[in-house]
Amino acid sequence: VSEHGRINLIGIGPDGSLHITVAAATAIRQADVVIGYRAYIDQIRARLRGKIVLDRAIGQEIERAEEAIEHACQGRRVALVSGGDAGVYGMAGPLFESLRARGWHPGQPPEVQVIPGVTAAQMAAARLGAPLMHDFATISLSDLLTPWDVIIRRVEAAASADFIIALYNPISQRRVTQLPAAFAAIRQHRGRETPVAFVRDAGRPSESVAIASLAEADQQPADMRTVIIVGNSNTERLGDLLITPRGYFPQRHAR
Ligand SMILES: C[S@@+](CC[C@H](N)C(=O)[O-])C[C@H]1O[C@@H](n2cnc3c(N)ncnc32)[C@H](O)[C@@H]1O
Numbered sequence: 001v002s003e004h005g006r007i008n009l010i011g012i013g014p015d016g017s018l019h020i021t022v023a024a025a026t027a028i029r030q031a032d033v034v035i036g037y038r039a040y041i042d043q044i045r046a047r048l049r050g051k052i053v054l055d056r057a058i059g060q061e062i063e064r065a066e067e068a069i070e071h072a073c074q075g076r077r078v079a080l081v082s083g084g085d086a087g088v089y090g091m092a093g094p095l096f097e098s099l100r101a102r103g104w105h106p107g108q109p110p111e112v113q114v115i116p117g118v119t120a121a122q123m124a125a126a127r128l129g130a131p132l133m134h135d136f137a138t139i140s141l142s143d144l145l146t147p148w149d150v151i152i153r154r155v156e157a158a159a160s161a162d163f164i165i166a167l168y169n170p171i172s173q174r175r176v177t178q179l180p181a182a183f184a185a186i187r188q189h190r191g192r193e194t195p196v197a198f199v200r201d202a203g204r205p206s207e208s209v210a211i212a213s214l215a216e217a218d219q220q221p222a223d224m225r226t227v228i229i230v231g232n233s234n235t236e237r238l239g240d241l242l243i244t245p246r247g248y249f250p251q252r253h254a255r
Pocket residue numbers: 014015082083084085086087088089090118119120121123167168169170199200201202203204223224225226227228
C-alpha cells in the first residue's frame with residue numbers, strides 16, 4: 001500500500017454549490033479521483049475537470065467504497081462524495097466498514113478524513129426557522145438495510161419521548177406503506193394539530209416547502225427527495241415557519 005494514498009469522505013451539502021463548505025471544495029480540488037452517486041457528482045461536475053471521475057448508479061455503496069480503497073492503495077488522493085453529510089446515511093459507514101473488513105486500523109494507510117457537510121435536516125430546518133431548537137431524532141424509513149420492526153420501534157420511542165423527528169427516505173416507488181405507518185405511530189403520542197413540514201430539494205433551485213397538521217399529513221405528497229420534520233408537542237407554526245420553544249418564554253409553555 002502506498003504511503004501517500006488517502007481518502008477524503010466529503011459531504012457536499014444539499015446542493016454541492018451554495019451550501020458546500022470551503023473544506024469540502026478544497027478537498028475536491030486536491031483530489032485525483034472523485035467517486036460518488038451520479039446525481040451528487042452532477043452537482044459538482046464543474047469542479048471535476050482533469051480528474052478521474054467515477055460516477056456510479058444508486059446503490060452499490062460497498063463497491064464504491066472498495067473502488068476508493070483500491071485507488072488510494074495505488075497512491076491516489078480520492079474524494080468519496082456523499083450528498084449532505086457523509087456520516088448521515090452516507091458513504092462514511094460503508095467505507096469504514098470495508099476498511100475494517102480488510103483488517104485496517106486507524107494510523108495505517110490509507111489515511112482517511114471525514115469532511116462534514118450540511119445535512120438535509122439542517123438545510124430544511126434553516127428554511128423553517130427554528131424547528132430543531134429542542135432535542136430531535138433523525139429516522140430513516142428505508143427498510144432495505146434495517147428491519148422494519150427496528151425502524152417503527154424507534155419511531156414510537158422518539159414519538160413517546162417527545163423528540164422532534166426528522167424522517168429521511170420517507171417513501172419510494174416500491175416503499176409506500178412506511179410513511180403512513182410512521183405518521184400513525186406518531187399520532188398515538190402527539191396532538192392532531194402538531195405541525196409537520198415537508199421540504200423537498202432543500203437548498204436546491206427546485207426547493208419546495210409544505211406544512212400540514214399531523215392529522216392531515218397523509219395527504220401531503222412526499223418522495224425520496226423530501227425530508228419531513230414533525231414538531232414536538234410544543235412546536236408551533238408561524239406562517240411558513242415552525243418554532244420549537246426552548247423555554248425562553250416559560251409563561252407560554254408550562255413544563
Ligand atoms: C441516503 S439519505 C442521505 C442523507 C444525506 N447524507 C444528508 O446528510 O442529508 C437520502 C435522503 O435524504 C433526504 N435528503 C437528502 N438531500 C435532501 C434535500 N436536498 N432535500 C430534502 N431531502 C433530502 C431525503 O429524505 C432522501 O431520501
